[in-house]
Amino acid sequence: MASLTRRELLKTSGGALLAATALAALTVEPVAAQTPRRGGVFRLAMQLDPQGFDPHATVSFVTMIPLSFSHSRLVKVKAGPSVKPGTYPIEPDVAESWTRSNDTTYVFKLRKDVRWHNKPPVNGRELTADDVKYTYDRFLTIAGNPNRQFLESVDRIDVLDRHTVRFVLKEPSAWFLDMLASTATWLVARECIEKFGDLKRVESAIGTGPWMLERWEPNVRLVFVRNPNYFVPGLPYADGVEILLDRDPSSRLASWLGGKIDFAPEYQMVVRRLDLDVARRQKPGLQSVEYPWPVMGLTGFKLNREPFKDVRVRRALSRATSLADIFDGNAFSLGHYVAQGVVPAALGEWSVPIDQLGPEGRKDYRFDTADAKRLLAAAGYPNGFKTTVDTTAGFGPDFMDYVQVLVRNWKDAGIDAELNVKEYGAYVSTTVFGKFDKMMAGLRAIFTQPDSYLAQLFLPESPLNILGVND
Structure with a gap:
C-alpha cells in the first residue's frame, strides 16, 4: 500500500465548514533589550465575565x-x-x-x-x-x-x-x-x-x-496578585495582573490607546485591522506582526432533521456563502484572510488551502448563488425554506456582523434565516452542547493540533458532535 503524506491525506477530505482565518495584527512597542525588573501590574481587557473557574x-x-x-x-x-x-x-x-x-x-x-x-x-x-x-x-x-x-x-x-x-x-x-x-x-x-x-x-x-486571583468585580475587573511561592525562580516579574471587563470594542481600543491597558484590546490580544491606522497614528513607532489567526467560524445544522438530512441542502448553504463578503468588510480582516478548510491555516503544514483540495472539495467552497438555488430546487425546495439560527452576541459586534452577512447571503438563495440570539452563558451551556433546533452559528475552540478540529466535531461519540454526524 502506498503511503500518504499528511497534506495528501488532508487534501482528500475537504469538509463543508464555512470558515476562514483572518490575519490579525499583534501590536508591540519596540523596546531595547534590557534586564527585566520586578514590579508593576499587567493590564489587559476581556469582553465578558468568566463562566466560573472550572x-x-x-x-x-x-x-x-x-x-x-x-x-x-x-x-x-x-x-x-x-x-x-x-x-x-x-x-x-x-x-x-x-x-x-x-x-x-x-x-x-x-x-x-x-x-x-x-x-x-x-x-x-x-x-x-x-x-x-x-x-x-x-x-x-x-x-x-x-x-x-x-x-x-x-x-x-x-x-x-x-x-x-x-x-x-x-x-x-x-x-x-x-x-x-x-x-x-x-x-x-x-x-x-x-x-x-x-x-x-x-x-x-x-x-x-504565577498569580493568585484576589477578587472579581463582575462587569468591571478581575484582579490577580503575585504568587510569592511560584516554582519558577524569580518569576513572575509583575506584582499583579488586572483584566478589565468591557464589552465595547471602541471602549477597549480607547483604553489601550490611552495607556489604561498594556496588551492589545481584542480577543487573543490583537488589534482589529480597522483600528490599525488609528493605532499607528497615536502610537508613533508602533510595530505590528501579522500571523494567521486560529479562530474559526462554525455554521452547523441538525443532520437528522429536515431539510438538512439532504446533502443538497447542506451544499446549497455552503455555495450560497461568500467568504469575500464576510471578510472584506469585517473590522478584524478588511479583506486580509486565508480561505481554509476544517484545519485552520495557523496550524501550518496540517492546514490545506481550499485551492489545493480535490475537485469536489473545492466545489463545496465555491460561492455560486445560482447553483445554490438549483440544489435547493433539486432537493424539493424551489422556493427555498425558512429556518432559525441559534447564536450569541457574546463574541462581540464584529462576530454579529459576520452572522448578518451569512443571513443576507442565504436570503439571496431563497433561505430565510431568523436569528435566535442567546445570552452568552445560555449559548455556552446549550448550543455548544447541541441543544438547538435547526441551525447554529458560533466560533470554534482553538487547538494546537489537527486531531481535535477533525475528531471533536465529527466523531459520533464526541460530546461536541453537535451536528449529529454518524457515518
Whole structure:
C-alpha cells in the first residue's frame, strides 16, 4: 500500500465548514533589550465575565484566559520569540521531565518545588502525583466535560511515588502530549472541589500558577496578585495582573490607546485591522506582526432533521456563502484572510488551502448563488425554506456582523434565516452542547493540533458532535 503524506491525506477530505482565518495584527512597542525588573501590574481587557473557574466544565475562552494566570498544567505549549509561527512545541510545566517506555506508557517526573497557592482550603501544600491523578481522573469522569475526548485514549493513571505518575493508554496516540497541554487540563485541587463543588466562587480558583486571583468585580475587573511561592525562580516579574471587563470594542481600543491597558484590546490580544491606522497614528513607532489567526467560524445544522438530512441542502448553504463578503468588510480582516478548510491555516503544514483540495472539495467552497438555488430546487425546495439560527452576541459586534452577512447571503438563495440570539452563558451551556433546533452559528475552540478540529466535531461519540454526524 502506498503511503500518504499528511497534506495528501488532508487534501482528500475537504469538509463543508464555512470558515476562514483572518490575519490579525499583534501590536508591540519596540523596546531595547534590557534586564527585566520586578514590579508593576499587567493590564489587559476581556469582553465578558468568566463562566466560573472550572476548566473541566466549559469550552469558554472567558474562563480559560483567567485560569492561565493562576493555574498550571503537567506540560504546556512553548511560547516566545524563539518559537516558529505555526508550530506548537511541548515543554514541561509542573512536570520536570517525562519518558515513554513504549507506545502506550508515559512516565512523568514532577518538580519537587511546586506548591498550591497559600490560601484555604489548600493552604500552600506541595503538589504531588496524587493531585495529578485526581485532576485527570476527574477530567475523564466528570459529567458534561465537553473536552473529555482529548484524553479518552487514557486507560489508567498510576501514582508510582510522591513525585512520579504514569499514564497508560488504551492505544498509541500521536497527539497525547499535545492533549495534555490543552488549556482544558489545568490542574485542580481536591480540597477545592470538595469544599466549593462547582468552582464558581473566587475562593475556589486556587492553582499553582504565577498569580493568585484576589477578587472579581463582575462587569468591571478581575484582579490577580503575585504568587510569592511560584516554582519558577524569580518569576513572575509583575506584582499583579488586572483584566478589565468591557464589552465595547471602541471602549477597549480607547483604553489601550490611552495607556489604561498594556496588551492589545481584542480577543487573543490583537488589534482589529480597522483600528490599525488609528493605532499607528497615536502610537508613533508602533510595530505590528501579522500571523494567521486560529479562530474559526462554525455554521452547523441538525443532520437528522429536515431539510438538512439532504446533502443538497447542506451544499446549497455552503455555495450560497461568500467568504469575500464576510471578510472584506469585517473590522478584524478588511479583506486580509486565508480561505481554509476544517484545519485552520495557523496550524501550518496540517492546514490545506481550499485551492489545493480535490475537485469536489473545492466545489463545496465555491460561492455560486445560482447553483445554490438549483440544489435547493433539486432537493424539493424551489422556493427555498425558512429556518432559525441559534447564536450569541457574546463574541462581540464584529462576530454579529459576520452572522448578518451569512443571513443576507442565504436570503439571496431563497433561505430565510431568523436569528435566535442567546445570552452568552445560555449559548455556552446549550448550543455548544447541541441543544438547538435547526441551525447554529458560533466560533470554534482553538487547538494546537489537527486531531481535535477533525475528531471533536465529527466523531459520533464526541460530546461536541453537535451536528449529529454518524457515518
